[in-house]
Amino acid sequence: MxxxxxxxxxxxxxxxxxxxxxxxxxxxxxxxxxxxxxxxxxxxxxxxxxxxxxxxxxxxxxxxxSHKSLDRYRYAKDSPEALAIYKKYSDQIELRYEGMEKADKDNLWGHPTEKAKEYRQFESDMRDKMYSEIAVKCGEYDRKHRSRDLER
Known part of the structure; x- marks a missing residue:
């Protein structure tokens, strides 16, 4: 891959x-x-x-x-807060997965059960929330650097 x-x-x-x-x-x-x-x-x-x-x-x-267009994304993804956000949502996803019956786990993709479909929707929703929370750090980077530029 x-x-x-x-x-x-x-x-x-x-x-x-x-x-x-x-x-x-x-x-x-x-x-x-x-x-x-x-x-x-x-x-x-x-x-x-x-x-x-x-x-x-x-x-x-x-x-x-090292192009400057990447700096805000590096800042967001590599921040300690991003790691905490990632862990929070990954733990929720894992907990939900572990709570599923074996039959539902075995049928997540091919012919998913209703519970498997619910899990996949939950996982998708949690990932969207996680990525949105981490992306907020990009705006924080912009604000920090805008204020530094104004001080110069």
Whole structure:
């Protein structure tokens, strides 16, 4: 399984561009229009974009390089608060999973039982909340750096 390596994130005229490549690809980084992130940005603004980039970083992507567009996401994901938030929601998901009957656990995907469907919805909801809470740290990063820039 490959990981998407991201070395630059840009928003121009409400369109989100990523500079990235797959971890199992030897080609150089390339910039491309990310329609999924652009749609989220159009619908929800910066908060939605931050949440979805944080989701990517937890599920299938990594930041590479030192471009300033990555700093806010590094700050959010690597903060001690993010670790505590991740643990809080992961523990809730795990507790819910452990409380399920074996038959429901065995049928999470192929032909899910009603309890398995409920668990999958719960897990999805908890992940959305987790990513949203962690993404708030991006705004905190912006506020800290905006005030530093004003002091200069």
């Amino acid at each position: 490959s990981t998407e390596l991201i070395n630059h994130i840009t928003v121009k005229k409400d369109v989100v561009y990523l500079s990235s490549h797959s971890s199992n690809d030897t080609a150089p980084f390339h910039s491309w229009r990310c329609s999924g992130l652009s749609e989220v940005y159009d619908a929800e603004g910066q908060k939605g974009l931050d949440r979805e980039i944080i989701r990517m970083l937890y599920e299938y992507a990594q930041l590479r390089g």
